[in-house]
Amino acid sequence: MSLAAGGAHAQSNATGTIFGTTTPNATIVVESPDTGLRREVTADKDGRYRASSLPVGRYKVSLVQGGATVDSRDNVQLAIGSGTEVALGAAATASSANASNLEGISVNAAALPSIDVSSTDSRTVFTAEQLQRIPVPRDITAVALLTPGAVAGDSRYGNVPSFGGSAVSDNAYYINGYAVTNPLTQIGFSALPFDAIEQEQVLTGGYGAEFGRATGGVINIVTKRGTNQWKAGAELRWEPRSLKGSPKNNHYGNTGNPEDGTLYQRREDNTSWRETASVYASGPLIKDKLFFYVTGETTRQEGSTVASVEASKGTAYDQYRFDTPRWLAKADWNITDNNIVELTGLSDKTKREYSDYSYDYPSSTHGSTKNDAARTKDGGEVYIGKYTGYITDNLTLTALYGRSDQVHTVTPSGSNGANPQVLRSATTSTPAGLPFNPNYSAYVKSVPGAEDKTHGWRLDLEYRLGDHSLRGGIDKQNLESTSGSNGYAGGEYWLYGRSSRPNSPISTVYGQAAPASGGGYGTQGYYVRRRVFNTFASVQVKQAAQYIEDNWQATDNVMVSLGLRNEQFSNYNGDGEAYVKQRHQLAPRLGASWDVYGDSSLKVYANAGRYHQPLPNNVAIRGASASLYTNQYFTYTGINPANGAPTGLTSLGAPYSTNNELGQPKDPKGVASETLKPQFQDEYILGMQHQLTPAFDWGAKVTYRRLRNIIDDFCDDRPIADWAERNGKEFNFLFTCALFNPGRGGTWSWDVDGDGTPEQVHLSAKDLGYPKPERKYLALDLFMEHPFDGKWFGRVDYTLSHSFGNTEGPVLSDIGQSDVSATQSWDYPEIMENTNGNLPNDRRHYLKAYGYYQLTPEWSFGATTTVASGRPKNCIGLYPDSNDYASGYNSSFFYCDFSGQGVTGANTVRTPRGSQGRLPWTYRLDLNVGYRPAFADNKLLFQVDVLNVLNSQKVQSINETHESTYDAGVINSYGRPISFQDPRTVRLTARYDF
Structure with missing residues (x-):
């Protein structure tokens, strides 16, 4: 599919590049048959040409001499962020076999070049056609989990992916070039109608200097757009309750087998169904000039859940209803061939309503009296505008502006949340009839005004100078959050x-x-x-970055990418005062790609880079603002x-x-160290891709990542008291917590002696007593792929990896703590004892395979399968010394008492991280069959997807807390499953495209 080497580089997070070699100084015309977009570029004296910042889609590329077309290629497919190589004229003759392959590409979105010799990053691109044909949950993160090195994070974070051993909060998300990452926690993102996705690109490493604010992965979405052809369609998807697998019951007991022990939760009574209806329309408002695409979908899910036996004396049976209406509208205006404007608007909102009933476990029945329903509303709109200007053949300008607004309101049950909530703890059954819910955070409400807002812009320039393709840009984004949880009902x-x-x-x-x-x-x-x-507060983070990058065609077969990114992060508290300012965060990026034979059949590539991660807004809600x-x-x-x-x-x-x-304001100088350094990670990748035969590609890649620095808070006032004693000060200071870099020293302003005047307190790393943070990831990725040839497509990935260290990063999956960069891990040095070991996102072996087969024009079949080794298990208990200063944190330490004689501390032993074995291997098989009847001219589709055909429900996470209080013994919930694989689901689809 790719011919002779030429200078190009995968660029722009929403477009792509066509490049190649041809006759020196010749004119190359690139045309879109769908939108009429036309570009003319001139090859240089060596015959190299490139057309950059092109919207993704299919193109015709022609060599024009004397006003006549002398050579051309049709159906050249362009993927997001990729370079597609096309040789023309004499250059094409030199590789005629490959040229014939290129001409044979069938017209479909799955036919993309398999080896891009212009790229040095690690990426997977899923097209709209692939997403329709392979059986996969219609969810952006579910698709991303099919990529090498991606694993599902802890269920308490919503199964957000972890890439390359990173935390679930380390990722960045883009839609049409604008960042839509959750501004409050950095966990999750604004979604869109699934059918609106034209391509989903997942970057798992080695991304260039234009990308930042992520040390994990990047999920990059480009939406569908209108063309010169009028189109419309509708789709109905139904997941019936009657065809769903029954969830596995959950039991107490320390055996690790969820089918052993005393019943904890009757999950088999949990039932649900889901229905999604969607419509779309697109076409030209002015042929070749102005186009539109609009789509909307609404999803309703209804079901019931049974709470645990402990909760059965209260409102333990919930009936729920979720409504998620989403829409997207896009307009594309080709003002001229050299000036393009794109406008995108989308909405992502969810309404949830819960009705509570009593539940009787012995009879497996629920009561008839319904309590007032709890209600939540989440989501909002995103608007994006983008301009692309092809100033000259060698100079391209892109400018983008976007904004989003997401509202969050929670109304707990009970008189619409107007009255105080009254609960009972696990230690008492009195008063009878009251809800049991030790998770009091479930009763926090958000009043009108609780919201997240973002707005930002970016400007990118690209200039070709001989063998160099120079790129540079600047971007700024402000993220504002008004306290997402501001009190109890x-x-x-x-x-x-x-x-x-x-x-x-x-x-x-x-x-x-x-x-x-x-x-x-x-x-x-x-x-x-x-x-x-x-905790009502309005806080914000201001982020800015500048980058420069040189993609240098050093030789005919070697391309070198040199980049440097400089980032600035400033975090502000509820009073508008900056409590963290981080400047001059230099992130060098270096990559190289070697087209070994000069015909794009074998690529060897390598890259090294540094990546920074900002602090999200949630740190300021309680940590830096009055509460x-x-x-x-x-x-x-x-x-x-x-x-x-x-x-x-x-x-x-x-x-x-x-x-x-x-409730008093906090001094920003005491919230964070004045010498606070950002979280960053270094990454090194060496890989190769080989076209084994015209029908098969394979490749291998080695990745090494090392977390170099993190930000978290500590709450230990002993070093401050020691400082006061050394400096002759009376220690009269009620210390809360403060941000620092674990393993490093810091400087804060605190009124240590209580005289009203803050002292500047410097504490060294030795004074603080914390170890250096460690998170390392080492992986070998292997893959084999058969690009779609009009008959079938298939890909198999195997990853052998190890994620280990003493910290997961900004979150804590051990207990599901989502206080990003404010976990309990670093509150006291004792908590960090014995923490070195296999980290929660460590899955030593992972096999993924997916594909589809077009049996006849009417019948197609698809399959997806995953097999993975289990998560490491921990035992978290009490500190051996009950008189230790940090022992009040109860079950937070990697020590446990297995004596069975009552937990006193005398029999406590070390239980290093990951030392308690592993959860079982998980496996999953998804299948589908699609039928397009000939009488409907392939416009009508009936499809059945069976997700988790074998109904495998292996345990994915467990409660790792071993004991609660001294002398109380092992708690009966130790080892109890927290989450299982989803049971079998059948999805029925009917679709008609006009």
């Missing part, structure tokens, strides 16, 4: 509990103790806790029968905050 919540040790502390602060009498209930230890929580978070304990004599609230209260102590969150 009714302003507070009450939690009933009971201590097993009356008169012993129930609060580690101020010595508040459990009562000796039951407050009228005649049983010792009963109490109730009142918690007030409010209120207090607790107060009481005894009680009665319960209000109307709402379950306690009556006859007697305080056990004044309200207090363990984190000094009393």
Whole structure:
């Protein structure tokens, strides 16, 4: 498919390049038969030519001499961010065999060049036709998980992918060139109607200097656009409840087998169905000039879930309904052949409603009384404008502006969230009938005004100078978040509990103790806790970057890419004050591609680069802005029968905050170290691709990644107290937490002695006592691919990898903590003991295969399969010394007591990360069959997809907490599964394209 070597490089995150060799100084015409776009470029004295920043799609490339076409190639397919090589004239004659292959490309979106000798990165591109033909969940992340080195992150993060051992918050997402990554947490993104995807590009390493703000992977979407042909269509997809596999029940027990032990959750009663309807239309408003494409889809999912046995005495049966309407509209205006304008608008919103009922486990029935429904609303719109100007044959300008607005509101159940929530803890069954939910964050609500906004622009220039293709650009983006969770319904919540040790502390602060009498209930230890929580704040991150890149055709067969990116990140608190400013983050990128035989049949490539990761907005919500978070304990004599609230209260102590969150503004100089350095990672890749035969390509790649620095918070005030003693200061300072670089020293401004004047406190790495962060990823990727030849397409990937170290990065999958860059890992040095080992995203072996077969013009078949080794298992327990300063963190340490004699610390042993074996291997097979009846001229499609045909439901994650309190013994939930593979799903599709 590719011919003689020529100078080009995969460029722009939403376009591609056609390049090659031809007659010196000849005129090359590149035309789109779909939109009429036409470009003329002139080959240089060596016969090299290139047409860059072209919209993806199919083109005709012609050699014109004396006003006549003397050679041409039809149906040249262009992929996002890729270079497609086309030789013409005498250059094509030199490789006539390859030229005939190029001419034989069938007209379909799957026919893309298999070896791009102009690229040095690691990418996979999925086309609209592939996404229609292969059986895969209609979800952007599900598609991305088919790429080499990608694994599903912890289910508590929504199965967001982890690329190359990175954290789920380390990725970047783009739609038509604009970044749509979640600005609050960096986990997830704004989605779009699935049928609107023209191409989905997944970059898993080695990406150039134009990309930044990611140390994991990049998911890059280009949408469909209008053409000169009028088109319209409709599709209906249905996943019926009756054809769904029954979810596997969940059990207690430490055997690791979810079918053993006491029943924890009757998941077999969890049922659901889903239906999606979509329509689209496109065509020319002015032929060859102005086009439109619009599409809309609406998805409804309804089902029910049964909570655990522990929750069955309360509202444990939920019926839910999710409605997700999405739309996308795109306009393309070819003002002239040299000036193009694109406008894109899309909407991604989800409404969720839950109705609660009581549930009786013995009879497997739910009650008939429905509580007030809880409701959530999430999402908003994204708008993007882009201009491309082909100033000269050698100079191209692109400019882009985008903005987004996402609203988040949560209304908990119970009088529409107007009244306080009243709950009971796991330690008490009294008062009866109250919900059991120790996850109090589920009752946090967001009022109108809670939203995320972004706006940004970028400018890119490309100039060809002899053997050099020079690129440079600048981009800026502001990300604003108004507190996504700003308090409890009714302003507070009450939690009933009971201590097993009356008169012993129930609060580690101020010595508040459990009562000796039951407050009228005649049983010792009963109490109730009142918690007030409010974090309303408007914060923002300002991001900017500049880059320059030289793609140099050093020889006829060797291309070298030299790039440098400079990034700036500034984070602002709720008062508009910067608490983190990071400048001059230089990220060099170096790549090389060797076209070994000069005919694009064998490529050897290598690259090395540095990649930076910014802090998201969520760090500022509580860590840098004023917030209120207090607790107060009481005894009680009665319960209000109307709402379950306690009556006859007697305080056990004044309200207090363990984190000094009393609503006062925080000094930005004390929130983060003045010498804070950004999170960054270094990466090295060596690979090759070979056209084994005209029908098969294969390749191999070795990747090494090393995390060099991270940002997190520490909460240990002992080093500050030591500093005060060394400097003759009285230590009179209630320290919360502060951002730092683990393994490095830092400087902060704190009022250590409480005299009202902050002192500048410098603490060295030795003073702080933390180890250096370590995250390493080493992988060997092998693949074999058969490009679509009009009959079948197939690809097989195998990855042998190892992800290891003492930190996953900005999140903590061990406990599902999503406080990005503010995890508990680095709060105290003791928590980091024994943390070196296999990390949560380590899957040593991973096999992925997918493809489709066109049996006849009417019948097609598709298959996808994945096989993976299991996740490492941990045992997380109490610190051996119950008197240690950090022991109050309870089950947060890599120590466990397996003696069975009650957890006292005396029998505690080290349990290094990943030392408890692995979860079972997982496997999955998806199949589909499509039928396009001849009588409908292939416009009508009936398709059946069966996802997880074998109904495999292996455990994907477990509860790794071994014990809760000293003398309490092993908790019965240790080893209990948290998530399983999704059961079998049947998807029925009917589609008609006009």
